[in-house]
Amino acid sequence: MTDHILLVSTDKQARLDMPEVLRRFGFQVTAVGDGSDARRLLSSDVPDLILLDDPWPKDVGADMMEAWAQDLPILVLCGGDGMEAALQALRLGATEFLAKPVDPEELAGAARRIIDNVLLYRRGEFYTSVLRHEAPSLLVGESALLRRLLANLAAVAATEATVLILGESGVGKEKVAQEIHRLSPRAEGPLVAVDCCSLPETLFESELFGHERGAFTGAAQRKPGLIEQAKGGTLFLDEIGEIPVPIQAKLLRVLETKRFRRLGAATDIQAEVRIVAATNRDLDGMAQRGEFRQDLLYRLNTFVVSVPPLRERREDIPPLVRHFLSHPGLSQRIAKRTSESAMQQLVAYDWPGNVRELRNIVERAIILSGNKLKIDSEHLTLARTPASAPSGGVTLTFDHEPSLAEIERRYLQLLLERHEGRRSTVARVLGIGERTLYRLLADLKASSEQDQERGVRGEG
Numbered sequence: 057m058t059d060h061i062l063l064v065s066t067d068k069q070a071r072l073d074m075p076e077v078l079r080r081f082g083f084q085v086t087a088v089g090d091g092s093d094a095r096r097l098l099s100s101d102v103p104d105l106i107l108l109d110d111p112w113p114k115d116v117g118a119d120m121m122e123a124w125a126q127d128l129p130i131l132v133l134c135g136g137d138g139m140e141a142a143l144q145a146l147r148l149g150a151t152e153f154l155a156k157p158v159d160p161e162e163l164a165g166a167a168r169r170i171i172d173n174v175l176l177y178r179r180g181e182f183y184t185s186v187l188r189h190e191a192p193s194l195l196v197g198e199s200a201l202l203r204r205l206l207a208n209l210a211a212v213a214a215t216e217a218t219v220l221i222l223g224e225s226g227v228g229k230e231k232v233a234q235e236i237h238r239l240s241p242r243a244e245g246p247l248v249a250v251d252c253c254s255l256p257e258t259l260f261e262s263e264l265f266g267h268e269r270g271a272f273t274g275a276a277q278r279k280p281g282l283i284e285q286a287k288g289g290t291l292f293l294d295e296i297g298e299i300p301v302p303i304q305a306k307l308l309r310v311l312e313t314k315r316f317r318r319l320g321a322a323t324d325i326q327a328e329v330r331i332v333a334a335t336n337r338d339l340d341g342m343a344q345r346g347e348f349r350q351d352l353l354y355r356l357n358t359f360v361v362s363v364p365p366l367r368e369r370r371e372d373i374p375p376l377v378r379h380f381l382s383h384p385g386l387s388q389r390i391a392k393r394t395s396e397s398a399m400q401q402l403v404a405y406d407w408p409g410n411v412r413e414l415r416n417i418v419e420r421a422i423i424l425s426g427n428k429l430k431i432d433s434e435h436l437t438l439a440r441t442p443a444s445a446p447s448g449g450v451t452l453t454f455d456h457e458p459s460l461a462e463i464e465r466r467y468l469q470l471l472l473e474r475h476e477g478r479r480s481t482v483a484r485v486l487g488i489g490e491r492t493l494y495r496l497l498a499d500l501k502a503s504s505e506q507d508q509e510r511g512v513r514g515e516g
């Protein structure tokens with residue numbers, strides 16, 4: 057197929073001669089004398105290259121050049137004293153320039169090279185995107201809801217839009233963030249995940265934005281923050297509802313201006329990141345109570361992805377079970393299957409702890425079934441559904457006089473089991489914030505690692 061060049065030149069003689077020369081090298085050329093003719097032609101036909109002759113027409117402004125350069129390669133021909141024009145053209149996105157007078161062969165050679173390069177680049181882009189999309193999704197499942205979710209993810213991944221992921225605890229919000237990153241043009245860059253719940257409030261700012269040397273006592277070195285570490289990639293802010301209000305204002309500035317400042321710095325830095333955030337909290341309610349900035353919420357709401365709870369997409373349960381059974385970390389390298397009745401039980405269960413709970417149950421069943429190939433109902437330790445779960449009293453029994461710390465630990469374990477690890481619910485029952493609960497859980501984890509006795513011995 058003949059490659060098509062659009063020549064834009066105010067020089068009438070050039071509009072006659074140059075197409076003649078280029079045609080000899082196998083190009084098809086259309087010549088126009090001003091920007092409006094060029095625009096008209098571009099609205100109906102897409103050339104492979106724009107050849108822009110200096111001095112270019114008065115009605116070809118910077119905006120027009122930039123718009124052209126977005127879609128098409130531009131080769132600029134500049135006069136002996138036209139260096140300034142050439143540089144400006146390059147700044148606006150032109151691909152290359154040649155100084156006049158141009159040797160016909162050199163001109164044809166440059167045009168051919170540029171067109172071929174663009175084609176190669178576009179092919180590369182196409183196949184990369186095909187491969188990326190054809191690689192199995194990180195999100196396992198076959199339900200219509202999940203397929204719709206994946207289609208939304210693919211659409212938003214291609215853009216730079218900020219995404220807010222909503223959903224119950226354990227539903228797969230972090231997996232969704234990973235999938236957005238994987239499908240995005242930033243996939244080669246880093247994905248930096250920040251658990252806003254676990255970052256102590258005092259460290260939050262310096263961790264996120266970094267600090268200069270001497271910014272505060274103990275800041276012996278300049279330290280880039282997580283935003284900088286995510287440069288060229290994606291910054292995933294998990295549990296964004298936990299961000300302290302003063303930091304929310306600074307984060308809003310990053311979203312609005314793409315700029316931020318290290319602690320103790322005098323100048324701004326460009327934030328070259330795409331931000332994806334997630335929460336299981338009701339940010340609207342928080343905003344109404346003044347716990348979350350309305351303007352930040354407004355910014356985050358640009359594109360909202362809601363991940364449905366597992367009980368609303370039960371078709372995903374069998375493929376997820378198979379996925380976890382074949383997970384090398386979990387399967388102990390035995391290809392296990394579930395009995396029909398076990399699978400039926402799993403599909404019928406309500407999964408208040410969502411996919412995380414399913415994963416835990418499968419993990420436990422793998423262990424409990426020992427060397428048996430088949431996982432049966434007896435290996436499933438499904439909790440009582442919330443409807444049948446005790447809602448009121450609690451009895452903790454000890455075979456000795458417990459310390460206060462022991463009682464606290466046991467009670468936390470009980471509540472976690474009862475509420476399927478849903479931190480927000482447990483925090484509400486205890487009347488504390490999720491951040492405080494997180495700290496208690498970290499202590500619990502540390503002490504239960506030392507404690508060989510597992511599980512809850514007493515309950516109401």
Ligand SMILES: Nc1ncnc2c1ncn2[C@@H]1O[C@H](COP(=O)(O)OP(=O)(O)OP(=O)(O)O)[C@@H](O)[C@H]1O
Pocket residue numbers: 194195196197223224225226227228229230231232294336376379411412415
């Ligand atoms: N569709 C899925 N396919 C495969 N694994 C999944 C899927 N959804 C969730 N998981 C797995 O379930 C577990 C919980 O998922 P994840 O951590 O993404 O949930 P979350 O919604 O971010 O939880 P939280 O609200 O507690 O932060 C992880 O082990 C994750 O790999």
